[in-house]
Amino acid sequence: MATKSKEELIEYVFRSLEVMTSHELPSDETPPADLPEQSVCSELLKSTDEVREFYKHLKNQH
Numbered sequence: 001m002a003t004k005s006k007e008e009l010i011e012y013v014f015r016s017l018e019v020m021t022s023h024e025l026p027s028d029e030t031p032p033a034d035l036p037e038q039s040v041c042s043e044l045l046k047s048t049d050e051v052r053e054f055y056k057h058l059k060n061q062h
Contacts, residue, residue, distance in 0.1 A: 009055065009058075
């Protein structure tokens with residue numbers, strides 16, 4: 001895997017998040033009533049933690 005700068009990595013992560021969220025929930029749709037915002041936020045936080053771990057893992061390889 002090519003080494004990416006921190007900025008590129010962050011940009012990539014945000015693009016990925018955009019794709020994931022827009023893919024699951026088109027902007028013209030409202031979230032289902034049984035899906036509280038909190039669960040969405042916790043899912044995003046979980047993803048952020050995974051990304052952080054992945055980034056640490058990448059940094060440790062160099």
